[in-house]
Amino acid sequence: xxGSPCDDGDPGTGLDVWTTACECQGQLIDCSGVAGxxxxxxxxCDDGDPxxxxxxxxxxxxxxxxxxxxxxxxGGDDLPGAPCNDGDPxxxNDTWTSNCSCVGEPFxxxxxxGxxxxxxxPCDDGDPxxxxxxxTTACLCEGIPVDCAGTPGGTAFIDSxxxxxxxxxxxxxxxxxxxxxxxxxxxNCPGTWNPDQL
Numbered sequence: 001x002x003g004s005p006c007d008d009g010d011p012g013t014g015l016d017v018w019t020t021a022c023e024c025q026g027q028l029i030d031c032s033g034v035a036g037x038x039x040x041x042x043x044x045c046d047d048g049d050p051x052x053x054x055x056x057x058x059x060x061x062x063x064x065x066x067x068x069x070x071x072x073x074x075g076g077d078d079l080p081g082a083p084c085n086d087g088d089p090x091x092x093n094d095t096w097t098s099n100c101s102c103v104g105e106p107f108x109x110x111x112x113x114g115x116x117x118x119x120x121x122p123c124d125d126g127d128p129x130x131x132x133x134x135x136t137t138a139c140l141c142e143g144i145p146v147d148c149a150g151t152p153g154g155t156a157f158i159d160s161x162x163x164x165x166x167x168x169x170x171x172x173x174x175x176x177x178x179x180x181x182x183x184x185x186x187x188n189c190p191g192t193w194n195p196d197q198l
Contacts (some may be wrong), residue, residue, distance in 0.1 A: 001018060002017075002018050002022070004017060006024035007024065010026060013026025013027055013029060013035065014027060014035025015027050015035040031057045031061035040057060041056075042056060042057065043057055046063065047065045051068055052066055053065055053066060053068050053073075053074030053075075054074040054075065070082075070084070070100035080095075080096045080098045080100065084102035086102045086103060086104045091103075091104025091105055091107065092104055093105045093113040109139035109141070117135055119134075119136060119139065120134055120135065121135050124141065130146060130152075131143055132144050147164075149167055154167045154168055156169050157173070159174045160174050160183060160185075161174065162185075163185075178192055178194070182194075
């Protein structure tokens with residue numbers, strides 16, 4: 001009789017009953033095992049994973065969600081390793097980290113993100129009269145002047161006789177061995193006091 005139980009022979013249905021047309025029909029068993037239930041493929045569910053969103057029943061009745069990206073968007077593109085913008089004008093190559101922090105690499109003194117040209121690192125200022133060139137905290141490539149003896153920061157200099165003297169040279173600048181007020185390089189007899197020479 002219509003409304004009485006029957007078996008339609010379909011394992012995917014339940015609560016089978018005779019219809020008024022004398023057909024044995026059951027209701028689809030949903031993904032929760034409930035005949036006529038609402039948990040059908042394509043409908044919302046909860047996979048219990050806080051790191052996913054937009055969970056829904058699949059065609060195989062698996063409750064699956066899309067991974068949340070770093071901005072909390074299910075299935076979004078802002079994933080660890082993807083580009084982002086950390087809002088810092090002094091960094092570049094900003095990317096999402098594994099813990100979803102947007103982090104960039106500091107620009108070096110040549111404007112390269114994560115580059116090696118950092119303050120204190122050797123560089124070349126292009127000046128042959130300097131040595132020990134290095135980037136300053138203001139990102140200027142500066143070297144230390146080299147004296148005539150080749151010593152960076154040294155105090156040797158070219159004296160009035162054209163000799164590299166002083167500093168580490170061990171050479172006395174502008175010597176006047178006989179004390180006659182004539183430099184040895186200009187004195188006609190450096191070993192003899194002769195103030196009247198022309």
